[in-house]
Amino acid sequence: MKNKIVKISVCFTAVFFTIAIVAASMVNAVEIEEVLPEEEATMRYYGDADLDGQITMMDVITVQKALAGVITLSFAALKNSDVNGDKAIDDDDVKLIQRYLAGCNDSTLIGKMWIEL
Ligand SMILES: [Ca+2]
Numbered sequence: 866m867k868n869k870i871v872k873i874s875v876c877f878t879a880v881f882f883t884i885a886i887v888a889a890s891m892v893n894a895v896e897i898e899e900v901l902p903e904e905e906a907t908m909r910y911y912g913d914a915d916l917d918g919q920i921t922m923m924d925v926i927t928v929q930k931a932l933a934g935v936i937t938l939s940f941a942a943l944k945n946s947d948v949n950g951d952k953a954i955d956d957d958d959v960k961l962i963q964r965y966l967a968g969c970n971d972s973t974l975i976g977k978m979w980i981e982l
């Protein structure tokens with residue numbers, strides 16, 4: 866009789882822990898979905914300073930306006946504007962975008978994609 870009670874007790878304990886583990890994993894799954902909502906990644910291109918998805922003279926003008934203090938660029942626009950990758954935005958970047966539009970084949974980041982999350 867005592868052995869039977871011990872066996873039943875062990876069985877109940879095993880079932881209890883199995884249910885607890887399954888419940889805990891379900892809770893974690895819900896938490897992960899809540900912490901990581903679905904967001905769309907945005908493709909960005911170096912040289913596209915005005916963020917319209919194309920590299921045109923408007924991008925040259927946008928960088929010039931930023932250098933003149935007329936406008937403030939967003940993080941993505943700043944990153945797109947640094948086409949020589951020197952972590953600064955200056956006249957060199959403006960010239961490189963102009964040269965790209967003129968068909969020069971300089972070694973720059975212009976046209977290369979990065980993903981903004
Ligand atoms: Ca553009």
Ligand SMILES: [Ca+2]
Pocket residue numbers: 946947948949950951952953954955957958
């Ligand atoms: Ca630069």
